[in-house]
Amino acid sequence: MVTKEEVKHLGWLARIELSDTELKRYTSQIEEIIKYLDKLDTIPLEQFKPIVAKKKFADLRSDEPAGFEGDALGTKYRKDGFVKGPRMV
Amino acid sequence: MALYTLGAGHVAAGIKSREFSAEEYVCQLLERIEKVEPKVNAFVTVSKEALERARAIDKMIRDGEQTGPLAGVAVSIKDNICTKGIRTTCASKMLELYVPPYDATVVKRLQDAGAIVIGKANLDEFAMGSTTEFSRHGTTRNPWDISRVPGGSSGGSAASVAALECTISLGSDTGGSVRCPASFCSAVGLKPTYGLISRYGLVSYANSLEQIGPVGRTVSDVVSALNAIAGTDENDHTTAGGKPAYSLQERKGLRVGLVKEFIEGADLAVAKVINKAVDTLAGQGCRCEEASLASVQYALPSYYTIATAEASSNLARYDNVRYGFDLSPEGYEWNSYFAKARSNFGEEVKRRIIVGSYVLSSGYYGKYYLKAQQVRSLLKRELKALFKKYDVLIGPTMPILPFKIGEKVDNPLKMYLVDIDTVVANLAGMPAMSVPAGFADGLPVGLQIMADEFQEQTMLVAAHLFEQAAKMQRSPEL
Numbered sequence: 057m058v059t060k061e062e063v064k065h066l067g068w069l070a071r072i073e074l075s076d077t078e079l080k081r082y083t084s085q086i087e088e089i090i091k092y093l094d095k096l097d098t099i100p101l102e103q104f105k106p107i108v109a110k111k112k113f114a115d116l117r118s119d120e121p122a123g124f125e126g127d128a129l130g131t132k133y134r135k136d137g138f139v140k141g142p143r144m145v
Numbered sequence: 146m147a148l149y150t151l152g153a154g155h156v157a158a159g160i161k162s163r164e165f166s167a168e169e170y171v172c173q174l175l176e177r178i179e180k181v182e183p184k185v186n187a188f189v190t191v192s193k194e195a196l197e198r199a200r201a202i203d204k205m206i207r208d209g210e211q212t213g214p215l216a217g218v219a220v221s222i223k224d225n226i227c228t229k230g231i232r233t234t235c236a237s238k239m240l241e242l243y244v245p246p247y248d249a250t251v252v253k254r255l256q257d258a259g260a261i262v263i264g265k266a267n268l269d270e271f272a273m274g275s276t277t278e279f280s281r282h283g284t285t286r287n288p289w290d291i292s293r294v295p296g297g298s299s300g301g302s303a304a305s306v307a308a309l310e311c312t313i314s315l316g317s318d319t320g321g322s323v324r325c326p327a328s329f330c331s332a333v334g335l336k337p338t339y340g341l342i343s344r345y346g347l348v349s350y351a352n353s354l355e356q357i358g359p360v361g362r363t364v365s366d367v368v369s370a371l372n373a374i375a376g377t378d379e380n381d382h383t384t385a386g387g388k389p390a391y392s393l394q395e396r397k398g399l400r401v402g403l404v405k406e407f408i409e410g411a412d413l414a415v416a417k418v419i420n421k422a423v424d425t426l427a428g429q430g431c432r433c434e435e436a437s438l439a440s441v442q443y444a445l446p447s448y449y450t451i452a453t454a455e456a457s458s459n460l461a462r463y464d465n466v467r468y469g470f471d472l473s474p475e476g477y478e479w480n481s482y483f484a485k486a487r488s489n490f491g492e493e494v495k496r497r498i499i500v501g502s503y504v505l506s507s508g509y510y511g512k513y514y515l516k517a518q519q520v521r522s523l524l525k526r527e528l529k530a531l532f533k534k535y536d537v538l539i540g541p542t543m544p545i546l547p548f549k550i551g552e553k554v555d556n557p558l559k560m561y562l563v564d565i566d567t568v569v570a571n572l573a574g575m576p577a578m579s580v581p582a583g584f585a586d587g588l589p590v591g592l593q594i595m596a597d598e599f600q601e602q603t604m605l606v607a608a609h610l611f612e613q614a615a616k617m618q619r620s621p622e623l
Contacts, residue, residue, distance in 0.1 A: 070502050090503060143474075
């Protein structure tokens with residue numbers, strides 16, 4: 057059972073503001089979706105290891121920054137060469 | 146001559162031999178786009194630079210300079226693949242003003258081969274959907290019947306190819322997003338083996354599942370695009386080594402397995418066309434028999450667990466601070482700004498982020514995500530065993546015919562169920578493609594062909610053989 061409070065909490069964790077209408081609609085839809093995903097819990101899978109990536113970290117290229125030409129930022133909210141974000145507190 | 150109807154090989158050859166110019170060809174396409182777009186709505190953006198680029202290619206040819214195998218060929222690019230200087234919106238409000246400072250590897254490689262980006266193709270927001278109805282730019286309509294969906298999420302890619310608005314398109318396929326619209330629009334669409342094509346510059350949705358793939362009107366056009374874009378890329382460490390080259394070779398006595406679970410789950414009208422396709426292949430000397438993929442019943446819950454989990458994580462980056470839409474940070478506190486900005490994701494994206502957050506919640510990880518990853522191993526093992534017996538596996542790409550716009554949009558689970566036949570290839574990381582198989586009630590049906598990892602050549606041999614025998618390539622009246 058998925059509750060409205062759970063959906064509201066998940067919305068908050070994902071930083072998505074949800075209206076009351078959305079909350080109502082999503083709760084019933086998500087409940088139906090989760091019920092469908094519950095099918096996974098019915099399979100005996102003990103002998104199967106989860107699929108994993110083949111490459112090792114040692115195979116990765118070196119992590120060197122490479123900048124783009126010109127102004128790569130897409131915001132007009134700037135001050136003194138910095139991007140302006142919302143206040144922290 | 147209607148140059149916009151030509152295949153990639155003819156276009157490049159015609160331009161190189163100066164039978165016609167790239168400018169004439171692109172002009173015709175732009176006229177075509179102007180004529181049919183009000184009906185189809187396949188594009189988010191039509192490129193302003195396409196004509197200029199065509200003139201540059203004509204000049205190179207006049208000057209005797211070397212041009213690539215796709216010289217002058219017009220391609221549309223799904224709008225979740227970055228194009229330097231051309232807005233890349235993912236059909237989302239969240240990226241409505243985003244202009245990438247770089248080209249995706251696939252775009253760069255197509256351009257290096259001489260191709261011209263004619264526009265950005267419509268999609269479901271962030272590639273989440275099976276109909277292109279979840280686009281901020283309006284629904285793309287199926288060129289065969291504009292009251293119906295073109296499939297998705299690369300609906301604009303397949304529709305632009307089918308409606309003769311470009312020659313080739315690139316889409317992305319996370320759970321069938323290239324093959325589904327290819328099937329619904331009677332085009333050829335290919336999802337490669339995971340790691341064959343670089344994802345650098347593809348806006349991530351579910352990175353362990355998705356691959357970029359070409360769409361064309363013929364297998365030959367898809368091969369041309371694939372040859373230009375496939376191969377290792379240092380900017381995507383999940384790409385495999387080497388640079389493969391595919392061709393339209395012939396091979397006798399292909400062993401073909403018809404996946405019985407796929408055919409049993411399909412509508413009667415679809416199954417009928419697919420059974421006829423089996424006869425066609427048998428008539429070409431293929432050894433066809435029924436095969437069983439028993440664990441396919443677990444594929445869809447596994448897919449939607451992994452896709453939503455990865456989506457919730459990938460889409461966490463959209464905070465609207467460094468790029469996004471115009472929303473002043475003034476007057477907002479840190480968290481409330483993000484929650485406000487992110488409420489502008491569309492309905493389906495929000496739904497998937499929340500489902501993803503749910504399945505990744507503490508205590509649920511073992512119940513959903515871990516099990517879903519185990520199902521991938523199970524499916525892969527079963528498929529590997531089948532590919533010891535068969536060169537290719539076939540079935541319908543989609544279990545149903547293209548349906549009416551709006552029919553499933555309010556029932557997400559019902560919408561998810563149409564992906565049943567396509568998600569298997571993504572979960573197992575194996576290649577699969579859709580080829581036009583015929584029509585039922587005037588609507589296209591696609592034949593899905595799957596092969597073992599990195600066996601694209603075998604898959605293309607089977608697709609070409611079928612295409613030549615079935616002769617199903619045709620264009621809609623618009």
